[in-house]
Amino acid sequence: MQPKPHDAIAPISRRDLIAWTCVSIAYAVAFLQRVCPQTIVDDLARDFGVGADGLGIIASAYFIGYMLMQFPAGVLVDTYGVRRLVIWSLAASSSGTLLFAAAPNVPIAFLARLIIACGDALIFTALIKLVAQQFRERQFGIMLGLSQLSGYAGGVLAATPLALTVAWIGWRASFAGIGVFCFFNLVLAASILPVRVSTAKPPVLSAILFSALAELKSRESWGCLLTFSSHFVAVTTISGVWGVPLLTDAYGLERHNATTALVLFMVGCMVGSVVFGHFVDRIQSLARAHILMCLLRSGCLALLIPTIGTAIGLEAVFGAFVILGLVAGGMTPMILKAVRNIYSVARLGTGAAINTTSAGLLTASLQPVLGYALSASWSGMQRNGVPVYSAAGYNAVVLILAFVSLLGIAGVLLMRRRI
Template identity: 45%
Template sequence: MTITEQRTGLAPAVRSPDRAYLAWTAVAIAYAIAFLQRVSPQSITANFMADFSTDAAGVAMLASSYFWGYTLMQIPAGLLVDRYGVKRVVLFSMAASSLGSAAFALAPNLLDVFAARLVVACGDALVFTALLKLVALSFKDERFGIMSGISQVSGYVGGVMATTPLAAAVSGFGWRACFVFIACVGLANLAFASLVLKRDPAAHSGKTLRGVLAASGKSLSHLANWGCAMSFASHFAVVTTLSGVWGIPMVAHFFNISPSAASTPLLTFMVGNALGSIFLGHMADRAAALDTALIRICLLRMLLIAMLLPPVAHALGFVYVTVVFAVLGLVAGGTVPLVLKCTKRLYTAELIGVGASVNTTAAGIFAGASQPVIGLAMVGASRLSGSGAEHGAASISDAGFATLIGILLVMSLPGIAGPWLMKSKLIVRK
C-alpha cells in the first residue's frame, strides 16, 4: 500500500458534493479491485497448479510478479499524480489493471502469466495515491481524516471479496472466467470514472523524477529511515504472504476441506484488518513511544503466526485457526498507522511522500524477492518429509507449511530491529 504527501494547506477544488462522492466512489472501487488482485492468488492456488502442472514454486512466481510490478511504480506514483492529475492517472491505472487481468485469464503459459500480473500490478500501484489526492482536492480539511480512513477500508472490501466469494466463484466457474469477469467490472468502472471525474488543471509542480530519486537516495543515508523501511517491509511481506498467497491453501490442507470452505478464516482476517485500521489506528495517535509500540505489535504478530504451526492447528481445530486469523487481522490493521506516524515524524510533512515511497519500495522488494525462496523451501521440505512427489496442492505437506511459518517468523525480525534504529530520532521529534 502507497501513501503520498497531502498538504493540509491545499484548498479543495470547487465541485458539487454529489459529484465529489461519485468521483470518490469510482476510484474507491478501483482500489477495491486492486486489493482483490493483490491477495487473489490464495483463492486460485489449486486450480492454477493443476492448469499449469506446477507446484508451490509456480505460485510463488505468480505472487512475486505482482510485487515486482507494484514496486516499480511506487517511486513515480506521487509524481505522476501531481503532474498529470487524478483523472488521467486513474484512467490509465484502471485500463492497465483490466487489460492485465484479461491477459492473465487467457495466459497459455507461466511466462505470459508473469507478464500479465506485472501489467496488473503497475496499474494497481497508482490507485491509492490518486485516491488520497482526490480526497484532498474534493473534501474540506475537517473531512479528510474520515474520508481517507474510509478509503483505506474500501481496499479491505476488495480483500474480503478475494476470500470466500472468489473461492466459491472459482469452484463454480473456474479461475479464468472469474478474472475475465473482474476485467469486465474494471472496464465498466473505467467508463463510469471517465464520466464522473473532472479533468484536473495541468499541474505546475516543480518536482522532477530526478529530484524525487535524489531525495529518496539521500534519505537512505540515515539509519532511522532504514529502520522505518525495515519495519514496514517486514510487516507487509509477512502479512501479504500469509493472507494473500498461502493462507487458504494452508487451511485447506490442515483440515482437508475445499478452498471455498477454507477461505472463512481469511475472511475474518480481512474484516479484522478493517476494524484494526480504524480502532487501533485511533489508539496509535495516543501512543507516546512509537518504537516500543511497534516492537510489541511485531512480537504479538509473531506469536499469532507461530500459533498456526501444523501440530497446534490440527490439535485445536478450525474454529481456533479462524480466531487466530481474526486477531492477526486486528494486529495487522493497527500496524500501518503506527508506521505512518513514524514516517511523518522522521521525514516531516514536507517529505512524507518520499518516505512513503521508500517504505513501499523496500516492502515490494522484500516481498517479491522472498516469494521464490518460500516456494522452493516449502517444496523441498515437503519432499524431504516423504510427501509432495506430485505437482499440485497436495504437494505441500505439514512440513512444507511448518517451513512457511518458520520463514515468516524470520522475516518478522526486521520488524523488531527497525524500531530500535528509529528510537533516537523519534524521541527528538516529538
C-alpha cells in the same frame, strides 16, 4: 487537484465524496488482485501444469510489478496529481486482467500479473495523497482507516465469494468480468476526478534517484522502511499466497473452510483499520504502540505454525487469523501516520513510494524461496492432481514469516524520535 489548507477545509462536496469512493473501489479491486492467487491456486496448478515453484513464480510477478512502479508512483502523484494516476492505474489493471483471463501458459500469466501490478501500484499512493489533500491532519488516521477498509473488502471478495464464482463460471470468466468492471471504473474516474493544472516538468530518472538517496540519509527513513516492509511481507504473504494452502495441506481443511478463515482475517482487518485509524491520531506514544503491534503480529504467526496449531486446536488457529487481521488492519494507518510525520504532506507520495517499493521487492524475492522450501519437503502426495505439501514445509514457511515480522521492532527503534 490542489491541497486545501488544513485550517480551512470546506465541507466535503458530493462530487468529492464520489471521487473518494471511486478511488477506494479501485483500491478494493487492487487488493483483490493481490490476495486472489491462493483462492485459485489449484486451478492455476491444474491449467498450467505447475507445482509450488511455478505458482511461486506467478505470485512473484505481482510483487515485482508492484515494486517496480511504487517509487515512480510516488513521484508521479506529487507531480501530476491523483486524476492521471488513477486513470493510468485502471487502464493497466483492466487490460492486464483481461490478458490474465486468456493466458495460455505461465509466461503470459506472469506478464499479465506484472501489468496488473504495475497499475495497482499507482492506486494506493493516489488514495493516500487524496486523503492527505482533502482532509484535516487530525482526520488523517480515520480516513486512512476507512480507505483501507475498502481494500480489505476487496480481500473478503477474494476469498469465499471469488471461490464460489470460480466454481460456478471458472477462473477465466471470473477474471474477465473483473477486467470489464475495472474498465467501467476507469470511465467513471475520468469523468468525476477534477483535472489538476500543473506547470511542473515531468520527472526524470536522475531526479528520482537523487530524491531517493536524499531521503534515505536519515535513520528515521530507514526505520520507517524496515517497519513497513516487515509488516507488508509477513501479512501479504500469509493472506495473499500461502494462507489457504497452509490450512488445506497442513490442517486438512476443505477449501471452503480454509477460505472462511481468510474471510475472518479480512473482517478483522476491516475492524482494525477503522478502530485503530480512529485512535492513531490520539495515541501519545506511537512508537510503543508500534512495538506492541509487532509482537502481537509475530505471536499470531507463530500460532499458525502447523506443529503448534495442531497442538492447540483449530479454534485457536482461526482465532489467530482474526487477531492477525485486527493487527494488520491497525498497523496500516499507524505506519502511514509515521510516513506522514517523517516526510510531510508535500512529500507523502515519495515517502510512501520508498516504503512500498522496498516492501514489494522483499515480498517478491521471498515468494520463490518459500515455494522452494515447500517443494523440497514434498513427499509426492497429490489431491486432484495438485501437490499437497507437508506440515514440515509449512513450519519453515510460517517460521520465516514470524522472524521477518519481528524485524519491525528494530525499525520502530530507529524512527522513534520522529513518531
